[in-house]
Amino acid sequence: MTESVMDALGDVKDPEIASVSILDLGMVHEVDVTDGAVKVSVLPTFSGCPALHIIERDIKKVVENVEGITSAEVKFVFTPSWTTDRITPEGRERLKEFGISPPPANHVMGEPWEIDCPYCGSTYVTMENIFGPTACRSILYCKSCKNPFEAMKPVADMG
Amino acid sequence: MTQETLKPQEKKALIELLYQLADDDFLLAFRGSEWLGLAPHIEEDVAFSSISQDMMGHANLYYNLLEDLGEGEADRIAHLRSPDQFRNAIILEEVNGPGTYLKEPDYDWAFTVVRNYFYAVHKHIRLDSLRHSSYEPLAEAAHKIMTEQYYHLMHWEIWFKQLMTSTDEAILRMTAAIQKVWKDFGGVLTLGPYYEDIVKANFIDDENVMKKRWNNKIEAVLKEVGASYPGEPRMERGNGRNGVHTEDLKQATSTLSEVYATNPATGW
Numbered sequence: 001m002t003e004s005v006m007d008a009l010g011d012v013k014d015p016e017i018a019s020v021s022i023l024d025l026g027m028v029h030e031v032d033v034t035d036g037a038v039k040v041s042v043l044p045t046f047s048g049c050p051a052l053h054i055i056e057r058d059i060k061k062v063v064e065n066v067e068g069i070t071s072a073e074v075k076f077v078f079t080p081s082w083t084t085d086r087i088t089p090e091g092r093e094r095l096k097e098f099g100i101s102p103p104p105a106n107h108v109m110g111e112p113w114e115i116d117c118p119y120c121g122s123t124y125v126t127m128e129n130i131f132g133p134t135a136c137r138s139i140l141y142c143k144s145c146k147n148p149f150e151a152m153k154p155v156a157d158m159g
Numbered sequence: 160m161t162q163e164t165l166k167p168q169e170k171k172a173l174i175e176l177l178y179q180l181a182d183d184d185f186l187l188a189f190r191g192s193e194w195l196g197l198a199p200h201i202e203e204d205v206a207f208s209s210i211s212q213d214m215m216g217h218a219n220l221y222y223n224l225l226e227d228l229g230e231g232e233a234d235r236i237a238h239l240r241s242p243d244q245f246r247n248a249i250i251l252e253e254v255n256g257p258g259t260y261l262k263e264p265d266y267d268w269a270f271t272v273v274r275n276y277f278y279a280v281h282k283h284i285r286l287d288s289l290r291h292s293s294y295e296p297l298a299e300a301a302h303k304i305m306t307e308q309y310y311h312l313m314h315w316e317i318w319f320k321q322l323m324t325s326t327d328e329a330i331l332r333m334t335a336a337i338q339k340v341w342k343d344f345g346g347v348l349t350l351g352p353y354y355e356d357i358v359k360a361n362f363i364d365d366e367n368v369m370k371k372r373w374n375n376k377i378e379a380v381l382k383e384v385g386a387s388y389p390g391e392p393r394m395e396r397g398n399g400r401n402g403v404h405t406e407d408l409k410q411a412t413s414t415l416s417e418v419y420a421t422n423p424a425t426g427w
Contacts, residue, residue, distance in 0.1 A: 047303055048216020078220075078299040081306060109309055130310060131206035135213055139205070155306045 001033050001068060008062040009040070015051040015058075016134050019098040022055060026086025029077060036070040038063050043082035045155075046135040052076065084155045100137065100150045107154035115151045117142035125149075160294045160360070162227060172356035173294055174228055175246065176363065179351065179400055180285075181221030182247035185237060186408070187278060188214035189415055190251070190271075193260045199268055206314060213307045220300045227296065238416040239423060242409050243402040248346035250274060252399070252408040269329070269336040272322060276315035277340055277377065281347055283312050284372045285363065293361035316380075323384035334386065344392035348373060351400025 009031070012022045022028055025045065032039040040059055044052055056074045063072035084103040087095075092102035096118040104113050116123055122144035129139040130153070137150045165173065191211035198204040222233035230236055245252075251274070256266040286308055289301035322329045350357050350366045358365050378388045397403035 044303075046213060046216065046307060047220055048212040048214070048307075050212075078303045081299075081302050083306070109306075129202045129205055130314070131209040133205070135209050135216075135307070139202075153310065157302070158305050158309065 001066075002031060004066045005031055005033060005038055005040075005063055005069065008066050009059065011062050012055065012058045015054045017095065017098055017100065019094040020091050022059070024088050024091030024094055026088060026091070027055075027082060029080070033069075036068055038069055038072040039075065040072065041075045041077045043078070043080065043086075044076050045082050048135060081157050082155070083157050084152060087152075095152060100152055101140070103152045103154040107156050109154075109156045109158055113154050115140060117145060117147065118149055119147050120145040161296070165294075168356060169360045170228065172353045172360055173297075173362055174225065174230060175351060175353040175400075176357050177221050177225050177228075177297070178244075178246035180289075181218045181225065181236075182245045182399075183251055183278075183347065184214045184221070184282075185218035186245075186247045186411060187251045187275070188212075188218060189411055190253075190255055191275070193255055193264075194266065194271065197260075197264055197266060210311050210314065213311065217304045217307070220304065224296055224300060234419065235423065238412075238419040240412075242404050242412060245399070245402070245404060245408060245412070246351065247399050247408075248343070248349075249394075249396050249399045249403070249405060249408075250340060250343035250346055251278065252404060252411055253343075254407050254410070267332075267336065269322065269332040270339060272315065272318045273333065273336040273340045275311075276319040277344055278347060279308070279312040279315045280376055281369075281373050282308055284369050284376075288364040288369060289362075292363060297362065319380070320384055323386060337386070337389065341389050341392050342395045345394035346397075346399050348392065349394070349398060349400055351398065 006023070009028055010021050010023050014020050014022065014025060022042065027043050027045065029041040029043050030039075040063065042055070042059070059074050060072045063069055084107065085105050087102060095102045099118055101115050101118045107113055114123065115125055115127075117125055120142065122142055124143045125140050126143065127138060128141050128148070132139045132150050136152055138153055139148065140151055141148050160169070188211045191207055191214065194204075195208050196204060198207050218237070219233065222236050225236055226233045253274075255271060256264070258264040258266070286301045286305045290298055290305065292298040292301065322333050348366065348370045350363070354366055357363060374391070381388050396405060
């Protein structure tokens with residue numbers, strides 16, 4: 001049963017990045033299935049993210065459609081903190097498909113991070129704005145293939 | 160400590176602290192959002208609105224902790240309180256400058272940079288302490304907020320240092336802004352009338368310790384950019400933690416809550 005619920009959660013996409021699911025992003029913390037009642041605890045990416053309500057709604061929708069499930073409850077929790085090292089290798093690939101450079105897996109806050117162009121792979125890029133169209137992204141420009149692109153900001157636990 | 164293990168006196172002190180944390184972020188996020196479309200350049204517009212959105216999210220986290228403690232629904236706490244129930248520092252409610260968002264906004268960018276930078280430095284110090292708070296839900300929230308605050312502090316530090324070492328006009332305007340912010344910034348650095356109970360319960364470090372950290376950091380930065388340290392920051396217009404506020408707060412909350420207040424029963 002837990003397996004079917006996890007399968008269903010793979011269909012819940014980030015409303016702002018259509019190619020990645022909440023599983024790819026490492027947002028799902030725990031799934032508890034007891035007698036057909038499901039409790040999903042989810043780690044919010046950024047605390048002001050306006051997509052959280054949509055994600056909550058989408059989780060309920062797909063999980064309650066799983067055969068044998070009678071109810072689904074979503075809880076946002078902050079322990080552990082969501083950090084970008086939780087993004088799966090598949091998630092990283094799918095971010096690139098969407099034109100977003102994935103964050104480094106083992107980033108130490110305070111240190112510069114290396115960003116490759118998601119289109120041509122060049123490292124010859126400049127940071128235009130550390131903030132982007134959503135809280136989790138930055139805006140960059142590739143001097144090799146002359147494309148503007150976005151990168152997901154690294155977020156690491158600060159101890 | 161958890162909600163269940165709080166003693167009544169501790170709970171009262173914790174609630175006061177949470178209102179301070181929430182209202183500080185809420186009001187400054189609102190003042191930040193008023194800059195949308197008016198920031199010095201388009202990249203700053205993107206950055207500042209992102210920061211304001213984050214800060215609104217931080218306020219929301221604290222309002223939710225208050226909701227868990229029986230203070231009522233988070234949305235109602237944010238939108239339906241009267242100004243004297245707010246606990247934010249007065250300097251954070253101050254308008255961005257003459258005019259309004261819609262009509263002749265003669266907003267002061269130097270004031271905004273100074274206020275946001277000074278606040279970001281303090282917020283960092285405060286979160287660093289809150290990460291070890293004895294109230295676990297607060298420590299968890301602080302952990303989360305810290306990962307985002309990191310970028311805000313970096314952003315405002317760049318602006319502050321660049322303008323302070325820029326043209327004569329920039330330095331003049333920044334210096335005037337520092338003097339203006341200094342008059343009331345003491346209000347950010349205080350924990351208000353429940354200070355002793357807040358500290359005794361280990362919800363956060365002693366305000367004097369945090370004040371010293373802030374002073375040391377700002378003194379060092381001012382020295383770095385060749386400016387002089389103006390002495391202890393003051394609280395000339397009163398203490399917002401006591402519910403003392405200016406007309407600017409009334410304007411802010413009525414604008415903020417205009418839509419919500421038309422029908423609080425609606426689902427938002």
